[in-house]
Amino acid sequence: MPELPEVEAVCRKLRDAVTGARIVEARVLRCGTVRVAEQASGRTLQAVERRGKHILLRLSGGVTIHTHLRMSGNLYVIPDHRLHSVYARVVFELLGGQGLVLEDKRVLARMDALSDEEINSRLDRELGPEPLSESFTPEQFVARARSSRQPAKLFLMDQGNVAGLGNIYAAESLFRARIDPRKAMARVSPAKLRGLHGIIVSVLSDAVESAVAAYAGPGAFHSEESFPVAVYDREGEPCMTCRRRIVRIPQGGRSTYFCPGCQR
């Protein structure tokens, strides 16, 4: 489900709903970390932050609940903490009776309790710049890309290069930038790389707006965000630009979609 835009939508919604809320008790229902239950109960939710695809719930006393939704996780507030779905992994009972629920059908999502310093330094070490912040500059991006022999798609998926891009938005960005996903980054022209930098920013900005809109109602995610995909999951369909058929190839164990006519 979530790449950066969807995670951002989750965070914005949580921010409104739980900032300042007191956690009465945290209950781990399925394969989670006991530390979350031990550390969260009795604390106040002070802030909701996002770093790449990671969600950070800042609690009182210097404790952070660190969550990664992976493929199928979701994190949202329900009116009654007792009325969670069968897929709930962790339920935070909030003062007043609401519930903050980590839900995941595939049990791939991760949640842990750490000190603020511990998680901050870990993420700073592992993640590249935030693509929607000042730290993501064309100079930095182009320099890093020019020194990488990774195929373009894998470079973009690598969280150490840019934090938050996943399979869909990496493919869409490369389509708009007209770059072959198999091409080594170091062999892409600097002009195209500068273009790609700007395209990543605009793709993600648009996708955040779509995700926020799609996620606006009560409860969990709507079916799909309305971000207009040009290539993702469109194998065999004609390219909207050149009419050649979009192809799907395996890359890094995942599906990559691209237009062999436009992307070179």
Added chain:
DNA sequence: AACACGACCTGGTAGC
């Protein structure tokens, strides 16, 4: 060091 691949898990769905 860089890459490929399976593992982690379960659910949805296309195809027979």
Added chain:
DNA sequence: TGCTACCAGGTCGTGT
């Protein structure tokens, strides 16, 4: 209708 096979918006560990 029911079964099967395959795919899934992510990451990590292992082996080459």
